Amino acid sequence: MANIRDVAKSSGVSVATVSRFLNNKGYVSQEAKAAIELAIRDLNYKPNLVARSLSTKQTKFIGLIVPDIVNPFFPELARAVEDVALQYGYTVVLCNSDEDAEKEMHYIETLQQKYVAGFIVTTNESNTAQYQKLDLPVVALDRKIHASIPTVTSNNHEGAHMGTSYLIEQGCRHIVCLRGPRGVEPAEDRVAGFLEAVKGKGINTLVVDCPFQFDRSEAIAKRLLLENPSIDGVFASSDISAAGALKAAHGLGIHVPEKLQIIGFDGIGLSSMLTPGLTTVAQDLYKMGTIATRLLIQSIEGQSLSEKEVRVPVQLMIRGTTRSEER
Amino acid sequence: MANIRDVAKSSGVSVATVSRFLNNKGYVSQEAKAAIELAIRDLNYKPNLVARSLSTKQTKFIGLIVPDIVNPFFPELARAVEDVALQYGYTVVLCNSDEDAEKEMHYIETLQQKYVAGFIVTTNESNTAQYQKLDLPVVALDRKIHASIPTVTSNNHEGAHMGTSYLIEQGCRHIVCLRGPRGVEPAEDRVAGFLEAVKGKGINTLVVDCPFQFDRSEAIAKRLLLENPSIDGVFASSDISAAGALKAAHGLGIHVPEKLQIIGFDGIGLSSMLTPGLTTVAQDLYKMGTIATRLLIQSIEGQSLSEKEVRVPVQLMIRGTTRSEER
DNA sequence: TTGAAAGCGCTAACAC
């Protein structure tokens, strides 16, 4: 592999000039430029990015920390991150944290030793302190981690309110809220939205903890439906949980949407694959991912952030698990 | 950030000794060791991995090239890769190629400039030549790219044979095969297995091209089912396509599995979330991912490969889209 | 406009 010295030699200038040329910094005469261009082509020269990084203390790696890429919520985010990263010449390092603070810590440290340029984080506030003293750009995606860290989220509260209200409009009078895990910000916001929508409406409600996992959700829903035959609506805090509830209903022979209406949250691809199609409060995941990545890159490249906290609107996606004229 | 010189100074030895200590190479006396350990702790020293890489021409990055992480087949693979990578101190760079040779090329080049240690590739043979002249360890996962490159796949042929035969046993007499895209090796192997299973059995068959995409699969299946009311079985080359077929059947009011039996391939999480649960030829995706990663790391670290071509067995997962006593 | 040379922090050959 040719290096910068070879290029310098072959084009009859110094390495400094070649470097200036490569980085578009400082003066380089037309003749020099031409000669260098030629040499670069001749030698098929590609800058050694590691050497550059050692010198600049900056790589073009972005660390993306997600709880678990197998959870279908995250690939859509990851894809968006990757697309924007590519566009700006960055490359993304995938880290599954399993919501384990220690594992997350490990990644933060390792990637820091590797001079990553910044982090996009979709996990909880467990390591807030680390991120703050990191002195690297960080943006929080889907969940706020700290007021000082730029954040991109959906309008969870409003979305939950919207979804729940829709359930009520469609005639539900005994609604269970399959809330997500405690301490996870979007989950908290969604319960709040649910509770607000339900207040004073004379609705019988039940709020139950439920992880963002299909099997657990199905089991939980099954038990609930058996114990409370009057339940006629489920507001799930994620599509995965809604899918579990739907499966549970099917298993019990409860007709959806005739006897039970279900509404999910997220709008992942899965929601349209189910039968009936899942009515859901859809987030614009791709957009969230791209915005977060642009913010991060802005921040890496020293521009002032256009925004500090972005809330992407959600949209009620009406499909077959709720009754409605539209269908 | 403290560097190796600081540690050397603080512990009263030379940088060479510290380096030897860090890498467990060459002799280091007990006293030296103790002093160095102390200094490292004191200074909270972390080796600069970029500097190390410049010197060794090796990073601990693994490039993982997938067509599209949003396709639910790949996250399970990616997760496995990441888990093993972590275990061995590697870190994975995620690249979505969209099956686009140029995009893939771009990643190969960029990552090479960044001194990645090797690649795990789950895309087609488009860039075989590049990989070969890459002179970096590469392993192919899910698809063979070249005889010279270590490969981990499932037993696609046998799996398809098994699935198809099961459909026949359960009484199907007019089976459509939703074959995957042309030129994709696993898809080809699966059609072959299908065809073999069906041969001489007096089965009415139809083989139709069908991408690994839900919407397209649903549309294709819908048209087929409308045009050929006698179809009583679908062998899909992927769970995604099977899900599409299932949705199409539901839409047309065709009962599954009474009137139409469906069998998928892959065994992704989705298959159990559908109603009825999808009968499928399940691959052990996690295992495939771990094996591929271990092979790659062996190869990176200069050990001779334990195997050159691994075929992981598949398993028929009987659920609700086929008729059977078990249910 | 350009070049010499001093880093960036680590590894490894070689001498002691």
Added chain:
DNA sequence: GTGTTAGCGCTTTCAA
């Protein structure tokens, strides 16, 4: 067992 020192390939300051 240990230390000196020359790289690895690039950026950047400073002087010319």
